[in-house]
Amino acid sequence: MPDVFADLVGQDEAVDTLRRAAASAAAVLRAAAVAPTTDAAGDEFDALAEEAEGAGAGGAGAGAAVDPGAGMTHAWIFTGPPGSGRSVAARAFAAALQCAYGTGCGQCPGCHTTMAGTHADVRLVVPEGLSIGVNEMRALVLRAASTPSGGRWQVVVIEDADRLTEAAGNALLKAIEEPPPRTVFLLCAPSTHPDDISVTIRSRCRVVPLRQPAAEAVAEVLARRDGVAPDVAQWAAAAAQGHVGRARRLARDPEARTRREAVLAVPRRLTGVGAAFDAASALIEAAEAEAAASVAETDATERAALETALGAGGTGRGAAGAIRGAAGQLKDLEKRQKSRATRAQRDALDRALVDLAGFYRDALTMALRAPVAPVHTDTAALAGAGAQKWDAEGALRRLEAVLECRAAIEANVKPRIAVEAMMLALWKG
Numbered sequence: 001m002p003d004v005f006a007d008l009v010g011q012d013e014a015v016d017t018l019r020r021a022a023a024s025a026a027a028v029l030r031a032a033a034v035a036p037t038t039d040a041a042g043d044e045f046d047a048l049a050e051e052a053e054g055a056g057a058g059g060a061g062a063g064a065a066v067d068p069g070a071g072m073t074h075a076w077i078f079t080g081p082p083g084s085g086r087s088v089a090a091r092a093f094a095a096a097l098q099c100a101y102g103t104g105c106g107q108c109p110g111c112h113t114t115m116a117g118t119h120a121d122v123r124l125v126v127p128e129g130l131s132i133g134v135n136e137m138r139a140l141v142l143r144a145a146s147t148p149s150g151g152r153w154q155v156v157v158i159e160d161a162d163r164l165t166e167a168a169g170n171a172l173l174k175a176i177e178e179p180p181p182r183t184v185f186l187l188c189a190p191s192t193h194p195d196d197i198s199v200t201i202r203s204r205c206r207v208v209p210l211r212q213p214a215a216e217a218v219a220e221v222l223a224r225r226d227g228v229a230p231d232v233a234q235w236a237a238a239a240a241q242g243h244v245g246r247a248r249r250l251a252r253d254p255e256a257r258t259r260r261e262a263v264l265a266v267p268r269r270l271t272g273v274g275a276a277f278d279a280a281s282a283l284i285e286a287a288e289a290e291a292a293a294s295v296a297e298t299d300a301t302e303r304a305a306l307e308t309a310l311g312a313g314g315t316g317r318g319a320a321g322a323i324r325g326a327a328g329q330l331k332d333l334e335k336r337q338k339s340r341a342t343r344a345q346r347d348a349l350d351r352a353l354v355d356l357a358g359f360y361r362d363a364l365t366m367a368l369r370a371p372v373a374p375v376h377t378d379t380a381a382l383a384g385a386g387a388q389k390w391d392a393e394g395a396l397r398r399l400e401a402v403l404e405c406r407a408a409i410e411a412n413v414k415p416r417i418a419v420e421a422m423m424l425a426l427w428k429g
């Protein structure tokens with residue numbers, strides 16, 4: 001039976017750090033159990049944690065005696081490129097903190113329920129819209145301050161902490177600055193750049209950097225864990241460019257493969273201005289369709305649940321007031337759903353742009369005769385033809401056009417405008 005860290009692909013260093021921290025967190029609990037009157041366990045382990053960080057690597061290995069607190073702290077940030085496993089790492093660490101053995105064994109109830117998302121003391125914030133609002137954060141911080149019902153830790157995992165609004169960030173900062181003794185915050189963000197996470201929050205957190213896993217490591221886990229045939233696993237791992245979740249989808253979902261093929265057909269289709277605009281429309285519409293399909297089921301379920309909760313169709317005394325309140329709640333739900341749909345569209349479009357960037361990167365490396373494996377083995381011949389026709393400069397300009405489009409959408413340029421500009425640039429070179 002694999003432990004909770006088994007799904008963290010190619011992140012040995014980070015896993016090592018987290019195992020040590022989990023072991024010392026368990027030691028803190030043991031120490032507190034021996035001397036239940038010391039309420040200062042929290043302060044104690046903060047001081048020790050600073051010491052441990054100063055001492056650097058070479059701490060207690062598996063099985064060695066651990067100081068309570070060494071390597072453990074109240075707030076963590078997991079950073080790394082999309083798909084590197086930030087949230088996987090945070091959840092695994094949360095499980096290890098709740099593990100009865102303090103190791104993340106993967107088998108005890110603490111590990112099980114955390115990994116299944118049902119542990120009473122682990123709260124998971126997955127932003128569905130474009131940002132995490134202040135109300136959501138305040139409610140979360142409040143609940144996180146309560147005593148852990150399982151007697152271990154209150155763990156709050158915030159995926160995409162870079163999507164905190166400023167006010168939500170401030171609410172979180174307050175909690176991190178004066179953490180309740182048994183509360184641990186785990187944030188996930190692309191990087192510790194001030195655009196992603198505020199400098200003050202960053203200064204209170206310990207950072208666990210994750211790297212883009214090597215294609216071989218991704219292929220290995222697809223084959224071992226998901227039973228994907230080795231050659232398919234290798235192809236998918238390369239095509240996904242180190243994104244583990246994307247690699248799994250490509251290996252297992254025929255629709256994901258079809259969408260990718262449509263995206264990679266774009267360079268061939270750019271034969272003129274009209275074709276460029278057509279390609280832009282096709283790309284946008286494909287992203288919209290993909291996003292709509294991905295949120296439709298959740299939307300319908302939520303709406304049905306809310307309508308049931310509101311007792312739709314009720315009559316009698318007070319029904320008019322209830323209906324007015326219900327209208328407001330339905331409106332809120334629609335707003336949330338719209339925000340989620342926008343986010344899903346952007347994510348789908350971004351995946352397409354990453355695939356396209358991979359194609360032009362292949363053309364560039366071929367033009368430079370660089371000894372690196374292509375991202376897309378199945379369009380390598382086409383990329384090779386492009387390399388001959390465009391030269392390195394032309395391939396680089398096209399790659400830059402794709403990256404600029406991503407950056408523009410990230411900076412809130414209307415996706416259609418950004419994609420049209422990109423297609424024209426790709427056609428003109």
Ligand SMILES: [Zn+2]
Binds near residue numbers: 100104105110
């Ligand atoms: Zn366990």
